[in-house]
Amino acid sequence: MLKCKEVAHLASEYIDNNTTAKITWQMRLHLITCANCRRFIKHLRTTKLLAVKLAKSGDVDAEAILRKIKERI
């Protein structure tokens, strides 16, 4: 039986469907019995979704950068 600490380490592999069949089964078994880890995995899935959708590159002053490049060519 996996411990919560192992679940925390394997969590991203699990939500990315990158765990072996054996580990996936062990994770599911653990999650059936552990509310803390269920919440942890649920929140990690939400975090993944939010971070990808909300992260933005920030403002870039492209013209200023281009001016500097041209000074060097």
Next chain:
Amino acid sequence: MTTQPTPNYTDEQQLITALIAGDDRAFCEIISRFQYIMVSIARAICGETFADDVVQDSWVAIHKNIGKFEHRSSLKTWVITIVSNEAKARLRRESRKISLDELDGEIPGSYLDGANFKPDGHWQSATPLWTCESPEELLEETQLQYCINKTLNILPPAQKAAFILREIEQESFEVICEALQVSAANVRVLVHRARLTLMQMIDRYQETGSC
């Protein structure tokens, strides 16, 4: 420098043709698209000190060599390769070695910190409850968007670059491993740590309304 509105370069071939023709608007377009990724990669390879120089050298190389772009990869992958090579070359010139530990420090108090677990491997205390668990509702929070970007900017450089390349840019492990000089297993660990740091920020956000 032109003041005309920038055309919408949705078609990559159209963008490349304009770049080869020396169109400044097209070059500004790729600067806007790739500057953030390039700075992240440069910082992850050679650290903060040389990153800005490396990125500027890379842009000069891109400007000079865009005519030689051979379509063997996407424009983005080509740009990633150039900045990665510039950063590695800079590191060699400076005769410095930067260890992954230096670029990916373990953050004390993180979810993976041993102090969060009892000796038998179970959680020391209950994992935090979120008052709002709906991704749709959370996606509408402007303050959360600010907090996510703020947190991304304070991640260790290797974590940030791996996260941006894998999660946001959806680059292949092959490209990321080559660019950052780390194994696929390392990339997965870096992305996992970045996600956990972001998740802890959301824990705080849920509790306090700020990052």
